[in-house]
Amino acid sequence: MKHEAGNILSRAGLLLTGVLLLFLPCAPSTGGTAFGEEPIPLAALVDSALAHNPDLGAAREGILEAETSIRQARSALWPAANLSGSYTRPSYVPTVEFPGGPGGSMQTIRFTAENQLNAQLQTTYPFFTWGRTKAGVELARLGVENARDAAEQAARALTLAVTRVYFGLALAHESL
Incomplete structure (x- = not known):
């Protein structure tokens, strides 16, 4: 986590330095900027950085993914059902003909049916999991907390990076 925060801090610092050089007040005491516009307040810059930073977007998606893992862990508490089926129609059905006895007609015996249908329903329910399911739910909940943190x-x-750059540029301007 410390490494991620350091990467975010360094990338944000480099990006925001360039952006803030264009838009920060060049003369904070007079209220003008390099282009003669009104200065952008620090709160607006922070809000914009928080809204458009891709790393924060990825962190928010990580929270959603972790919340999904809670639902997945809880699903182990419910029964599971599996339904499957198949249909087969063989191109050739093996047959054997037997004489039907004295004066009788021939009898034909088929070894398989022409249309073969198969259906299967299987259900499972975990009666006793030795606490594995409960521990999985708790682990997923801790994962959500970790993602939020x-x-x-x-x-x-x-x-912090935006604030440092903002005040660093303001201080640099004042020292000119």
Whole structure:
């Protein structure tokens, strides 16, 4: 996690330095920018960075994925059913003909049916899992907490990076 936050911080710092150089106030005391526009408030820059950062988007998706794993772990508490079927029509049905006795007609015996249907329903229910299912649900819940913490840490690191760049540029401008 520390490595991810460091990567986010360094990438965000480089990207935001360039963006902020264009839009930050060049004269904070007079309210002008390099292009004669109004300065962009720090809160707006932070909000924009939080809304458009792809790493934070990935962290939010990680939370959704972790929440899905809880539902998947809970599904082990319910019975499972499997229904399958097949149909076969052989091109050749083997037959044997036997005489029907004195004066009788020939009898034909088929070894398989012309149309073969097969259906199968199988159900399983875990009566006793030695706590494995409950532990799986708890592990998934902890995974959600971990994903939320990672997203929050990434958001804080990005906010810190934007704030550092903002005030660093303001200080650099004041020293000119």
